[in-house]
Amino acid sequence: MSSSALQEHLGYVGDSVRLEQFKSAVAQVVKHGDYITDLGCGTGILGLLCLQAGASRVYAIDSTAMIEVARESFVRAGWGGQVIFMGDYSARANLPERVDVVICDQVGYFGFDAGIIEYLADARRRFLKPGGALIPARLRLQLAAVESETSYGLADGW
Template sequence: METEEVQNNYFNSYEDLEVHTLMLEDEPRNLAYKKAILGNKCYFKDKIVMDVGCGTGILSVFCAQADAKKVYAVEASNLANLAREIVKENGFENVIEIIHSKVEDVILPNNIKVDVIVSEWMGFYLLHEGMLDSVLIARDKFLKEGGEMFPETAVIYVAPCSIPSLYSKWNNVHGVSMSAFAKHLRKNKSTKPEILNIEQKDLLGDEVALCWINLREDNASDLNEFSIQHVVGAKKSGSYEGLCLWFECNFPSMSETKDENRIILDTSPNSLATHWKQTAIVLPHEVEVEEGEPIAFQLSMKRDTEHNRRYNLQMTLLDPEAVDHPQPCSCHMTKCILIKAFMESH
């Protein structure tokens, strides 16, 4: 259980306008929500909506533009006062009601239920900041049976990668080798997740899902710990220098062929950069790998017992000979080649 001081520091951090500048300038983020909301007006027209952690209120305005009957925009920080100004500026003060409160303390008039809950709760590597807990509390407390969650699912992906900005970049600094500096830098960086942009070309293997979160059904206790043990064959020769994590969020769709027009907020290296960037777990020493060579690792993500809005990430390098491989496996070990050939022939 976090202390009142920790809670206050968390909410106060959202009063920094620079934080909201980053989010408002994040076009993939904003456009994903706008397309998901305005492209699915049937979910919003004449409906009651709750925006959990509304911030500046931009998502609430999208909902009003989609003809929502009423939007309860909940914001615990003092940014609620700015959100009121923005709502008035856009002429929606009769639709959007700003509630300056933690969602856990909110009581709606006549204990009414809402048709839709909208929230941008994602942090670095999806779960940093732990705001999803509050969204799930709002779901259980306020959402009608059969109501919609925007987004409705989320996935964390992980893949082995190179990290040139922490390794090869330092081989030559204006004609001076800085490998000793780089060695100490990587040692420091390997103690906590690093937030940076990683290019698609620097991924050494195919991604695997660390976890899949269903916002309709999962509870806060389901988010306490995730773990995966995996083996993947290197797609190319290169320097294995860490693991790259990113996430995607999926929104509901009114389309009969659900996947055809589904809006996905994708933070992968293959997509337009977002303010979340990617998260790297840095190895203190690079490992040279050849194409097809098995890369084996275990990754765990566990909620911190003292600060439940944070997670501890732990990576362990494994011996590919000593662990089970997925079937089929993309590595060049003989047993995996034979199993893959057998499966393809049948």
């Protein structure tokens, strides 16, 4: 695994505002006994939040070497036995059952640049039980003019 991939994921985990938003959503949505699918699970932090909120099973899906970081995170936290790890793209993954909640942090830096719209549409159709929930349920993009070489570099990458 490249150190840049790990740095990127550590940036997400270290973003306290972002993490608090996910904690709040999990607290509102996840119920005791729920089954969860975490798309692009990365470090596994969102699945861990769901288990702490009472979920009984997490399907952690990631196509990168981060799946091993997630595995280690769940094992060290004592939740390894409640997680099914799937090292694949979510579009190719097949679950043995439908889940109550699909959670995904593939929002990137601009809300939609990492493919979340497509991932969640596919997951809703194939993984989610009728009446199930998506986290996030919606995205609100707010823009402001800024001058920053770092931001320009990110936007120019598109």
